[in-house]
Amino acid sequence: MPENKQHGACPACGGTDRFRFDNKDERGTWFCNQCGHGDGLDLVKQVLKVDIGVAASRVGDVLNGAAFTQAVSPLPARKEASDSAGSENVAARVSGVLKSTLPGSSPYLARKGLGHVVIPVLPDGRLCLALTDIRGAVCGAQFIAPDGSKKIMAGSTKKGAVWTPAPLPEKPACILIGTGVATTLSAGMLHEGVIIAALDDGNLRAVALAVRERWPLARIIIVADNDWHFPGELDERGKPKINSGKLNGEKAALAVNGWIALPPGEMKMDWDDYRQHHGIEAAKMAFTVSLREMNATKLHEARRSLGDSVVLSDEEVTELERLNQKYTHVTIGGKHRVVSMKPCMVNGKTHVFEELSQFRNYFLHEKQIAKRSQGAAWLQWPGKAYKPDGVGFYPRPEKCPPQVYNLFTGWGVTPREGDVSPYLEHLEKVICAGNHQAFLYLVGWLAHLVQRPDEKPSVAIVLKAIPGTGKGTTVKPILQMMGQYGVQVNGAGQIAGKFNATMANKLMVFADEVTVNSSREADRLKGIISEDTINLERKGIDPEPMPNFSRLIFASNSEQVLRASIRERRYLVLEPTPEHAQEKNYFDRLHNWINNDGASHLMAYLLNTDLSTFDPRRAPVTAGLVREILSNLPPAENYVYRELCSPSPFRGLARLSASEEVTRFMAQFQEEGFAMNAPAARRMMGRIFAAIGLERVGRADRGGIFYELPAKEDFEGWDAIRSSFAGMLNSAPEQVFGESFW
Template sequence: MKSIDYAVKLAKMGFHIFPLLSDRKTPPKGMHFKESATRSVTALVGWFDNTDANIGIFTEKFGDDKALIVVDVDVKDGKNGEQTLLKLELEGFELPETLAQRTANGGRHLIFASDAPVRPGANVLGKGLDIRSGGSYIVGAGSVIGSGAYTIDDTPIADAPDWLIERCRAVKEKSTVEASIVEGVDHDRAATRVIKYLETEAPLSIEGQGGDETAYRVAARCKDLGINESGCAQLMYDHWNERCSPPWAYVALLVKVRNAYEYGHEPQGIAAPEAEFKPVPTPPGAPQLKDPIEALNDRYAFVLAGGGAQVLWETTDANGKYKLDHLSLGAFHADFANKKMVVGKKEQSISQLWLESKGRRSYAGIVFMPGQQAPDRFYNLWKGFQYEPAERYTNHPAVEQFIEHARDNVCRGDVVLFKWLIGYFAHLVQRPWEKPLVALVFRGGKGVGKNALVERVGTLLGGHFLLTSNRRYLIGNFNGHLENCLLFTLDEAFWSGDKQAEGIIKDLITGREHIIEHKGEKPYSVDNRTRVCIIGNEEWLVPATHDERRFAVFDVGDGRKQDREYFQSMREGMEKDGYPHLLRYLMDFDLTGIDINLAPVTNALLDQKNESLDPLHQWWLDCLEEERIVGSEFGGWPEDIECERFRAAFKRYVKDRNVRSRVPEDRAIGRLIKQCAPGITKSRARRGDELPYVYHVPRVEISRTDWEKFIGHKVRWEQ
């Protein structure tokens, strides 16, 4: 369909239409879309006939006397509107099925009808859920942005639910209410007041007797007494909920508390005694002093993990890079042993006061949810990207060098391979919460730039990137460095049949969880979101089986070998102002048609498979290459051979090469050879007076074809 066809179709559905620039989301210069939007076919023909203009839908009007409320589900730039939508549904705020558009970048427009427009805004319903309504517009179906197109389904338009309209109307007042908090309210005193109220005065919530309204009113009163939202939920759960009939589930109670804090009109702390006295103003130039508990909350958090307790310390290393330290309670107290406070007439340790304070920052567990919002009760190890993305990508010189090196040297000009590799990196920043089951492997000589791509992408991740050449970070007993690692890179790696390391590597690539163990602390588990990269110049880098699916192996070319100026220019350009552009380039990269869980078939992967072959399969490959049974007295390819002579040839082969490990016993040889040579059959044959078992061997051409099926690659056989 052409633009005019889409425009007319949308107008007949009741939408008020106006033109947008081709491949853009903006109206033409001078176009006043609020006044110009129409359902007139004559006007639409004038705008869209024989043009490739995009289509705008004015959301303030719909039909003759209605308006639109559009929920814009955003899934780019680190947002996950679909996740927020699911969270709303779990909290009881469900949207009815309605007409929907799929946007060019994979998002959605959920379109509802309303008697009147509401105020539009970003993140109105949560991160990634914007509202388009009064005075705004959306891009309509039939429009094209880059390589993506807007499409629409045929579901009837539903009326906007009441809760959605109320939420949107509350946006205007919300910021005023949230910002309105009585100054000087002491958190610990507020907690004491709230506990007394909950235990002695608060009405109980009883099902069938206005229990919902009671819970809301109790939460609102707690807010008035000065406690913050998270403290209110916890105190209501601990000191009030159990006596309700029936008790509230914690998640349901959170919803009631959140509503009281979002939609209550009085500021937090209005009923606190402190509200009657204005704080003494701080003299100009005097330092802004924080409450000691709040000051410690800025850097420390108490957390339960693995059945034990510890303190998290959010700090920086010597280079100013963010890092998270796990402190035992003993170490935490030791650090603050020389810092005391006088409480009443008694001197107490600040660390002990903080631990005993109801206002301390506390979590019930540790999670790693990159790019996602963790439940409030859990500490999320994800701290975001090191840089903010550029507003748009503009062919930055350092990023262009990155692209050139990836395409021409790492992928050796293979455009399909290049698209897969960049897609792998793009997936890392677009969907960090989705773990791929494939690891990257870069093999090449010294100075060819094996590290260049990974180090540039890793810098975007800040503390979520680890590059190391020390094997203890792979096989050591303590693995806390993996708990928040998105990209783990082993530099100058080599493989020498280390079975311990093999199991760890493969679990790191495909395992669902990390069992994290810090020295002196109880182990606990977090989700494994780690991508693995292996870099080296050895022939055998990874343990690749014949049917390997875990490794994407690249042989880096010599096109920029020892070109220090080139790689220095790329690095310095990135450090100057290139990293935001690299992040934008990867965020905007189209992942359509790219399966990052399907490793590309490369000659470099075949090399790793050959290096990883067990002795019997290596011997058979040598037989196929030399067109004879290596180790036997035959000079050519046999039609049949006695099983005993077949086994003897293999044993002579491994003995001549001093192979001692992984050599199969006689009874296993027949089973193993059938894996790679299924055409071989076994029967008895007359040999003089004897009837020995013999192997009937297909022609070498057939045997080679069977081998290629076994190894998963076409092989260049020497003629």
């Protein structure tokens, strides 16, 4: 270890002069150009490649060679007189600023549902928080703007500084130490105790030590932030992200033998977020359940045992920790399994569930732990990763119960800011054929997929065009974003057929070469598109209900793809333009974008897309959808549509005999190979004539029923009838009858 703050080799990563041990405040602080920086416990963790709990227990082994008793580090020595004068100056400045405030409700806190908190507010709406040390001496101030941006007053002392909403009592029984003001205020609503804000997680340990020195017997709870991230996610420097809120919270709790409360689930969230999202009662319960004692001695003992008299060595504990990174013990349908991620040629990786006996056999050739196989030792170890409440698929990880194994392990790509213009241009100009309204909906639909993956939009995308227009290329980066939660199939059979295991745990299904011919298939597709649950059917296994989060994209080269009903709203039907079909230069540019991290750039763009005005259930009615509807009109509607498309509808008659028109309708229907009885035909024709606004006169028993028609030259009258017919289809008249009629 380099001495006297000299540069030297890093004990963790080597080198020659990249490391410096400066030992600030006797905390063992250090800095490495490669590994980063931290305190002594961080250094032990870095060198031994273990988690913070194991690092603490190793330190305990060294201290007195036995159980580890965490000594409370003394507070830094008091500043010299000159510093004292500076502190008095800061205190005077804070006092001056506070004179400009009024007690009231902050817009920042009101937006978080904390408007009842009375706090000093400046005329411009900023919060003014007076910062003190743990004994009440003013040492600075923090300002929080209405938009949430924060700033520390120049000259403030941040280390060990706190904000409290009320004077601290003499002998508190329980003290909650949070990070920001909103998180700390929320913690006070979730658990009994005195609340103290440490401003950020980097200050938690210093504040916790100061609290422990002043109140040696108090119960200290660190209200930590869950800075969760997907496995393998990198920061802006290209290094693996860490859960800094959790790690700093654990270090603070360990330093004072305290407790930690971490928001549950695999989602970046603090306790204020959790309260807002789940409600106060659910948050109270979650807070209580999450409480975990961080007593170094107990942690040390638990990790050293297999639940019997066997004591594990450091090397054995490290090996078990390594297995924890890969395997999780779960229960499924009352049966115990070990789940892990294994390589998959199609999706990159996939979940594999194995029986306990098979899992044990993996390690027969490995070095034993406590005279048993590594698999057997891990299954017996109290510190193993264990989810006893089963498995579930929660694409919003914050909704996953803490004791349930989440089959959603993250997106297929890491979002990165970058150029998405080649893809967006392709969507608007080619896929949407210049229809800007359809383009905006399509982008919103994709953004809704990644921002709210557990909400069904109830609309599927249909791409129908000649080959070579880029339908598959369009979907490629979307499937890359989905990773193992996206799949491509051929035809609709694997989705709407009897066996639909393809749908299990999928967020995106791309079905190519689709043509829906049967009404049964069409009905099943409608349910899959809009229903929150579906029955999963596998060969040889009874059907079982499962959550249905999947979005569907269909592609086809056929003229008619769907069996669309009259008021069909479940499809956004797009007819890509053939302008660039098979054009090499055009698609080379698009493929180059995809191959250069296009999916990551698209993911970042979609995550930042504003959905405040987007309604996923209201897709625009495109000309393509209207054509699908017209191709599937029921008999009576089809008959009337043909007449209304004629320059002289209903043969130019001024009055239409109902009985004669029914006879003509039945004859036409029979010519096309169908049979229909007269009563059914009369009901159909009567319904459609009423729907388009034809005036009915006469009586069946007094000369017959007639319908009054506009004169041939009465263009407004016929326009009104055609508009009524188009309204039945939720469409514009020009979409149904063409521009020539308008």
